[in-house]
Amino acid sequence: MSNKRTAFAVGAHPYHTAGVYYIQDPSAMAAGVLLDPQPGEWVLDLxxxxxxxxxxxxxxxxNQGVLIANEVNRRRTSVLAMNLERLGVTHAMVFNETPERLAARWGGLFDxxxxxxxxxxxxxxxxxxxxVRDWSLATVQxxxxxxxxxxxxxxxLVRxxxxxxxxxxxxxPEEDEGVIAAFLASRADFELAPLPALPGLSGGRPEWIGAPETLRGVGRFWPHTGPGHGHFYALLRRRGEPDDDLPERWTGAAIPGRVLQLYRRTLREVLAVEAPEAGLYLDGNDDIYVTPMDPKLWAGLHVLRPGWWIASQRHGKINPNHALAAALRPAEVQEVCDLAVDDPLVEQFFRGSFWEDAGPAGFVLVTVDGFPLGWAKRGEGRLRSRYPVHLRR
Ligand SMILES: C[S@@+](CC[C@H](N)C(=O)[O-])C[C@H]1O[C@@H](n2cnc3c(N)ncnc32)[C@H](O)[C@@H]1O
Structure with missing residues (x-):
């Protein structure tokens, strides 16, 4: 398959833009299977x-529970937010923090x-x-x-x-088995949990660094026997029972009444379902989010996306956000323009252009074969793409 941006490149296909899939190595995808997060849990990707x-x-x-996606490198947080939005994720927050600062604030919070x-x-x-170029023994150490x-x-951070x-x-093994052996030696409250049998997943190699035999219980994917690249996993369980007083997903509202009225009125014209209200949060840029976590719990932390970005208030008006469109189904909006995947209008939409289109004025969800691409706005017989400038092709 080509990596180039041709009509056939999987990363440039309209379905990719619509968030139908993410391209990922199969060994990397084992992480989601091994951690096995459940709807409703509090999950942190550090x-x-x-x-x-x-x-x-x-x-x-x-999309149920709380997902915190954190990245210490600020430059890399934007692409993280874009990918979560593209996939229509509605229960995540994106932070740009050090593990130290998160641990100091959120000790024992996550499932x-x-x-x-x-x-x-x-x-x-x-x-x-x-x-390959950057590899050295010193890099490994x-x-x-x-x-x-x-x-x-x-x-x-684990409860x-x-x-x-x-x-x-x-x-x-200085990283992999070595890091887990050191971890277990210093944290008696954690134990290695057994891994499920996955195709190509084999055991650890403690003998390479003289680590305890229990380290056979970790998992290794080898590129010559497994489904993808080389990978290493260790699943650890914190001993003990969960506290009963863990916080619930936040359902409050931190939005002035005047903005809330405008929000309700505008989204009633756009959506065919009730606009979300539980967890509404207006930030200092006049952007409106649905946040899954009580703002008191993350005040003072560096947050790039405090939740699902629904809308923005600009010049006394509410504009629905691209992230809202990306998570909607056609049946959830008043007006839809569905394009076939080979329709040239798809490319026009990605360019931020317009085309002739009769119908009621207002926001229209543009979809490709039923999958959401983003908003367009209809008026004076034209449909003008509102595809975000930073995503345009
Ligand atoms: C293997 S990549 C993560 C890939 C990502 N989980 C994914 O599936 O797309 C490792 C990440 O760790 C981050 N990182 C580097 N130093 C770190 C540190 N001291 N603490 C936390 N994260 C760090 C890097 O910026 C990088 O984004």
Missing amino acids: AAAPGGKATHLAARME AVLVDAPCSGEGTFCRDSAA GNAHRQRGIMEQAAA PGGRLLYGTCTFA
Whole structure:
């Protein structure tokens, strides 16, 4: 399959833009299966950009519960937010924080935590020449040290009875088995949990670094025997019973009454269903979100998306946001323009252009074969694309 942006490249196909799929290595996708997040749980992806695993976790949670997608590298948070929006995720928040600051605020809050650790990348050498170029023994040791620090913070974030999944895409046992052996030696309140039998998943290699035999219970995917690239996973369970007083998903409202009235009135014209109200939050930029977490719990943290971005207030008007469109079904809106995948208007939509179209004035959900692409606005016999400028082709 071509990687180039041709009509046939999977990453440039309109279905990809519509969030029908995410392109991901099968070994990487095992993370979602092993952590097995449930609808309604509180889940944290501590190193989430660009969002392959976070979008998979979100899909398995069926947009129920709380998903925190965190990325320490600010530059990488935008693509993370874009991917979650493209896939129509409605229960996630995107943070740009260090593991230390999150652990200090949210100790014991999460049912499941994923650490997809920065690593020496040996399992991806076949496709990543930079990983080959940057490899050295010192890189491996540096990554192992960094991963131990991240795991120490991650442990604090898991509630008693909760799960912590550590993953890398490297073979180096100084990272993998070495990091988990050190973790277990320092955290008696965690134990290795058995992994399900997945095609191509084999056990750990403690003998490579003189680690305890229990480390056979971790999982390795090998590129020559498994479904994809090389990967390593260890599933850890925190001993104990969950506290009863964990916070619920937030259903309050932090939006002035005047803006709420305008929001209701505008969305009634656009949607064929009730506009969301539980968890509404107006931020300092006049953007309106549905946030799953009480704002008191994240005040002062660096947040890029405090939830599902529904609308923005501009010049006394409410404009529905692209992220709202991306999560809607045709039956949930008043007006739909459905295009066939090979219709040239699809490309016109992506360019931000317009075309002749008669019908009532207002916002129209443009779909491709029923999958949402974004908003267009109808008026004076024309439908003008409102596809976000930063996404245009
Ligand atoms: C393997 S990538 C994550 C890939 C992502 N989970 C996905 O599936 O798309 C590792 C991430 O860890 C982040 N990272 C680097 N140093 C970190 C640190 N000290 N703490 C937390 N994350 C870090 C990197 O910026 C990078 O985005």
